[in-house]
Amino acid sequence: MQTQLAPQFANTPEGIEAAHILEKCVHCGFCTATCPTYQILGDELDGPRGRIYLIKQIAEGAIPTEKTRTHLDRCLTCRNCESTCPSGVQYGNLIDIGRKWAEDNTPTRPLAERITRWALKEGLTTPALFNSAMAFGRLVRPLMPAGMKRKIPQVKNPALAKSTNPYARPQASHSRKMLLLEGCVQPSMLPNINSATARVLDALKIQLISAPNATCCGALRYHLNDQDGGLSNAKQNIDAWWPLIEQDIEAIVMTASGCGVMVKDYGHLLARDPHYAKKAQKISELTKDISEILPALQEELIELIGAEPKNGVVYHPPCTLQHGQQIRGKVEGLLSSIGIAVKLCADSHLCCGSAGTYSVTQPALSEQLRKQKLAQLQIACNESGATTIVSGNIGCITHLQHDETPVLHWIEIVDQLIEQKKSASA
DSSP states (O other): OOOOOOHHHHTSHHHHHHHHHHTTOOOOOGGGGGOHHHHHHOOGGGSHHHHHHHHHHHHTTOOOOHHHHHHHHTOOOOOHHHHHOTTOOOHHHHHHHHHHHHHHTSOOOOHHHHHHHHHHHHHTTOHHHHHHHHHHHHHHGGGSOHHHHHTSOOOOOGGGTTOSSTTOOOOOOOSEEEEEOOOSSHHHHOTHHHHHHHHHHHHTTEEEEOOTTOOOOSHHHHHTTOHHHHHHHHHHHHHHHHHHHTTTOOOEEESSHHHHHHHTTHHHHTTTOTTTHHHHHHHHHHEEEHHHHGGGGHHHHHHHHOSSOEEEEEEOOOHIIIIISOOOSHHHHHHHHTTEEEEEOTTTTSOOSOTTTHHHHSHHHHHHHHHHHHHHHHHHHHHHTOOOEEESOHHHHHHTOOSSSOEEEHHHHHHHHHHHHHHHHO
16 A cells, blocks of 8 residues: 655654555455454444554544544554454554554543543552552452452462462572563562462572563553653663673563563664664563463473363463464463363454553443453353463453453463472472
8 A cells, every 4th residue: 555655754764664564555354354343333444444544644644633543542452453464564563653643633632531541651650659559449449349349359379378478489599590570560460470470480490580670561651652651661671671681681571461562572662772772672582471481391390290181271362462472372282281271262362352551541342342252251161161261461361350250370370280289299
């Protein structure tokens, strides 16, 4: 698709990148078949092809309207369309450019929207604010409606329920070392995910360490159109990690696939920054989702846990893993190797509706997608006999919480099995 860039975009990096992406699109419409918002709303402008057309119009000089911005806002950035596009259109990069252009050239958002977006950017990425809010929320949780309760999950660790400090990290030193991005909300919302990861890797003779000055991955700000703020987060992480990178760190471990897809993109996002480009590229190369690390240690895990049949699970693959990072089959293969039968629900490629802050900024669409996903997951549980749903991203895990079936990070299941084996042999 040919694009004649307007003068204000013609010589800008964003304009040039957008034109390169747009020229790959042949308007075939394959993407609409897998777009969650198009399936719900049935509006061409609420599907990837229509949004691409809107961005092309802006690139060629058309003035975006609030309606334009609304259609772009409704995109989940699930990137399902990228998985089905036969032409390799990098829609995720294009939608970020288009949203920024629309934000910069439309009237200021209503006050309520501005307050909500500011609170999300500042509250979720500032540990002191978020931790205090989470602690207070847990106190009044019984009084809250169901929707709010999901945002404040109960902290549990079944494997270590009798421990005096169930979230303590292993203190052993190993020759193999990896870095962990703690995340901005995960340590307070669901601390057992990172603790379980540290324990599993420790059992495999790998030391997991954190950099004290690391911060939010930047995705939250970046996708709310505070792209400068998102890049500032990225640079802070690079500065925090770099001294450790120089000490032969093997990998940067991601336990939240939403963070992983962002950090893997640092090389692209900072490619034109003379001070950070090379470091950012190295960071991207080192970044691995935990599901990419453990398959290489499968034999060691089998020795620790055994391969005999165990309780099965239903797995919800996050969009940021299967579409954003194009990682499929690794979780299923790993769990199957240690005796856990894994079932996917129907339409497992579709988004659950969490999508970062989407459940707050687009609550009606998000809830509709959640109900659809939960219905499919419950059918899969009933068919397979599984009593647990697992995923690999904190946004999906908290969004899908409900009364019937617990939703955990799959690494917590591995951690529980290792602990059970230790207890049985003690």
